[in-house]
Amino acid sequence: MIYLELFFTFLKIGAFTFGGGYAMLPFIQTEVQAHGWLSMEELVNFVAVSESTPGPFAVNISTYVGMETAGLPGALCATLGVTLPSFVIILLVAKCFARFKSSKIVAGAMSGLKPAVIGLIGSAVISVGQTVFFADGFSAFQGIDYGxxxxLVIFAAALIMIIKKVHPILVIVLAAVLGIGSGYLGQIL
Incomplete structure (x- = not known):
């Protein structure tokens, strides 16, 4: 049954990922493609949309995958699956916080998780970057296309605006306008 499959897939993703939504992205990508729920291009497109919508990144992606796969019940199952492990862990940690607060074992475990989270986020950056910038593969002899x-121009403009401390909402709106405009211009050319 698709609802149980969505629930348990996202439960596994939520339970075994530390570091937030970006650290979950490689797991989400692997599971979504293994089940054939979305293509890599669709997933990358939603990652971009998820960045500009309110709410936690992983919740947005799980909800979207569930909705695309099995409608509203699928969205509910996937969202519940990805959030349930965090909810339970936070309840347990809150209950036992006084004991964990000064534990060297817990501090060591968290210290060891930091490099793993950085690696997972780096993996997500590389994977998404390959799909966005090198969808047809990379070759020195391949022509550089308009897209x-x-x-690259939109990325550079957004990066410059962020460095210049332009308000993030303005960066998102301008990047969206530039993306839409370049899409229409690409159809004309």
Whole structure:
């Protein structure tokens, strides 16, 4: 049954991922593609949308995958699956916080998890970057296409705006406008 499959898949993702939504992205990508729920391009597109919508990143993606796969009940199952482990862990930690607060074992475990989380986030950056910038593969002899150049220009413009401390909402709106405009311009060219 698709609802149980969505629930248990996202329960596994939520239970075994530390570091938030970006650290979950490689697991989500692997599971979604293994089940054939979304193509890599669809997943990357939703990652971009998820960045500009309110709410936790992993919840947005799980809800979207569930909705695309099995409608509203699928969205509810996937969202419940991804949030349930965190909810239970937070309840347990809150109950036992006084004991864990000064534990060297817990501090050591958290210290060991930091490099793993950084690696998972780096993996997500590389995976998404390959799909966005090198969808047809990378070759020194391959012509640079219009979409690649536009993506690079929008990325550079957004990066400069962030460095110059432009308000994030303005960066998102301007990047969206540039993306839409380049899409229409690409159809004309």
């Amino acid at each position: 690649f150049v536009c993506s």
